[in-house]
Amino acid sequence: MSKLGDVAVKVRSKNAGPFWLTIDVFCGDPDTYLRVCRAVTSARIAQLFGLGPDVVDRYEMASLNVLKLSFPRPSIQGTRQDRDMHGASFAALVAEMDV
Structure with missing residues (x-):
């Protein structure tokens, strides 16, 4: 398995x-984008950060070959x-994360 940071062009997070926080995963091509979309589910992100x-x-x-995820910040x-x-x-x- 590969790490998301190794297959994506860029993974960034910001307010x-x-x-709320948002995480953007920039993929360089459609194949990588589809792989990332299948592997990085809302449930996995929720589990990683202790959310529902x-x-x-x-x-x-x-x-754009981009996956964006947003969720409440753990603290304001x-x-x-x-x-x-x-x-x-x-x-x-x-x-x-493994993808």
Whole structure:
């Protein structure tokens, strides 16, 4: 098995406002995109971050070869409990997923 970070062109995460995060997986071609879409399910993302699968929003953009996933932040941006003000470190966890 390969890691998502090895097959995708880029995996990035960022804030989608103070209450949500978004993860973008950029794939270089349609075959990789289909592989990623099959392997990276909402349930797997929910499990990785300790969420219910019903709170993960999924957007498949085949014309761009991009998979986007959004979900609530574990803590509100800027609060004392927030360890990642910009939400950038979440991509590293997703990039380690097997695909």
